[in-house]
Amino acid sequence: MIGVKRKKDLIVVEDLQMVYRVGKIEVPALRGVDFTVKEGEFVAVVGPSGCGKSTLLHLMGGLMKPTAGRILVEGICISSVSDVERTRIRRHKMGFVFQSYNLLNTLTAGENIALAQRIHGDGYYEKGSARRILRLLGVEDKMDHKPCELSGGEQQRVAIARAVVNSPPLLLADEPTGSLDSENSRMVLDILQELNQSSGQTIIIITHDPEAASTAHRVLEMRDGKIVNPVQNLFYAVEDQSS
Template identity: 45%
Template sequence: MGLSISVQSITKEFKGDGFKTLALDHVSADFQEGEFISIVGTSGSGKSTLLSIIGTLDSPTDGKLLFNGKDAQHLSPKQLSDFRFEHIGFIFQQFHLLPTLTALENVMSPLFARKVPYNKKQRAEEVLTKVGLIDKSSSLPSQLSGGQQQRVAIARALIHEPNWLLADEPTGNLDTENSEIIFDLLSSLNEEKGCGVIFVTHDPVLAQKTGRMIKMKDGRILTDWKDDTL
């Protein structure tokens, strides 16, 4: 089943001792199944906050988040957790690999507490092969380069074949060569598997290669450009 996402007039405020920050200011956008979208903007523009809300890791102060037209606010915490597991894979700038687990075990880690209708080890080997690291299955994170660790993190996000990959600055800690490798990998996954990708980045060169680019500033969407030739 496909998964469309809609954010409707989303506002997000962060409050502390005597201060209030408006991170998102009435943001609205629709994301269709299979799209490859980049979100760009300076630090503090709201792009990572928007991604966290889309991925249900955070909730809006006001506005609605809809999945296939259904309001996410009606889901219980357990239902949200199950929803994320079934439909969304996360990739972050920090790789968040468990240092005492091998690459294969890190890829399998989202499945440790889950019952699934497939062989967990076999699926993990399949996705490690897809990201070109099956030969590093037994390696610990400390034995891998930054680019290799990020590919393991992508394999972990793919383990349950999500509808969407939400990537928050996945090339932020990588050099130009490895950034291109990671971007090309996400692009091929989008094309071959039909997996939607929302790619938050500071890199305008990579952002312009996606089929749609959203530019944000001060918690608002400035432009939402789509290449209709793709």
């Protein structure tokens, strides 16, 4: 069909398994998870506490290695590359947002973002872009404030700015609204939706918030280490405005 093209697979997860070992006890956290995320998708992962959501996100982000199975990021298997290569992929391909913001308390909002840029660019960074992204997220006036001088919602907006300043193909968020009141949650969700719609940012978000899940294109429901609604977008085609 003219003007319609298939989106590329950004993440492919195949038979992913994770068993934590605590002394002699084995804790199975993922028991065979399969799914694909296309470029530009906004996916919510939901499920009861302890079902394996954060484990899945950490594995997709290359923060640890699975017990078995594969994770392909733009075709590269991050579960089998060296630690150095996995770190490189993480830096260039992913941004992370957590419930507890995880900003460095001794640095200002602007410095937190500049640090992420420096790490990404091996020391090089463009000075104006921290301000630009903070302006976009409505917290430019907080540029020189430290995290303790910001509200929870403001801290999370700075954390999102830090996660996307290097334009990673994938944004991974673990309960980003979990510590926020409903007004700030809405604001953070609006920002994520805007990033997805205006710049095509691919987003995978873990949430307990029905409103957050309803913001997504697709919901993956987990129970006891598995996805229980394994509906795939078998034909995910969108109008290619550029063609």
